[in-house]
Amino acid sequence: MGQLNDLWLFVLLDLSVLFLCIMMLARTKELTFFHSAVLFLSLHVLVFTLRMISISLGAPTLFNENYLIRLGFEPVRYDEIIRAIVYADIGLFVSTIGFIVAGIVHKRRVVESIAEWIKDGENRLLCDASDESSLANAIIAGIQHPEMWEHGANLNRQLAAERADIRVTIPQAETFYETILAQHRDRVVR
Structure with missing residues (x-):
């Protein structure tokens, strides 16, 4: 049960990152590559974590790797995401x-x-x-x-x-x- 609680903490953490990213977008009113990379990565991690929770609960897997693509999100290569985050000049x-x-x-x-x-x-x-x-x-x-x-x-x-x-x-x-x-x-x- 401890691992399941940890997974829910990851969901909360990831939702907070998504919220902060949306707030940054609302403030800048501009979708940069960095914003789209963080959004994609956060959504991907959120979907993966929810998938692990559903598996832990013995429920049928509701999410898979192509879920975000089916929602209309363009795939972003992870090396591009890492590069964007490492060199982001926003602290x-x-x-x-x-x-x-x-x-x-x-x-x-x-x-x-x-x-x-x-x-x-x-x-x-x-x-x-x-x-x-x-x-x-x-x-x-x-x-x-x-x-x-x-x-x-x-x-x-x-x-x-x-x-x-x-x-x-x-x-x-x-x-x-x-x-x-x-x-x-x-x-x-x-």
């Missing part, structure tokens, strides 16, 4: 967490807010994407040292297990917000 921290959880070592521009997750040269190759020589050096290092990818992927999985376990982070967040609420309870309008 999408969730994509970094996603890569870490997946155990993927990737190059990314330096962002101060994610410094605690990054061990340059160990689990990530950092470079300034606007500096061609920095980008070239990161790519060459990745090609010349394939063992770095496996080592980095293992470090990423370990880091995610230590810092991004939902069973630990949600209670921490609840405690944090309860503390803030308690400090400002007299100002809260009900």
Whole structure:
């Protein structure tokens, strides 16, 4: 039953990503490749998760891989989605967490807010994407040292297990917000 609850948490998480993406679309009123890639990926993950839930419940499989295509969504290659998310210039921290959880070592521009997750040269190759020589050096290092990818992927999985376990982070967040609420309870309008 625990795995089923975890699947429902993925559904909630994916619905929140879809909601945020729709809000971004409403604000920008423009469908960029990045938006369509995130929408497609989120819908695909949502359909896959719902399929796993239906299988876990012993129900007939309601969804399959072609479900989104039947709904009229154009298929997007995953390498295009990954490229769009990695190089998105909107500070999408969730994509970094996603890569870490997946155990993927990737190059990314330096962002101060994610410094605690990054061990340059160990689990990530950092470079300034606007500096061609920095980008070239990161790519060459990745090609010349394939063992770095496996080592980095293992470090990423370990880091995610230590810092991004939902069973630990949600209670921490609840405690944090309860503390803030308690400090400002007299100002809260009900």
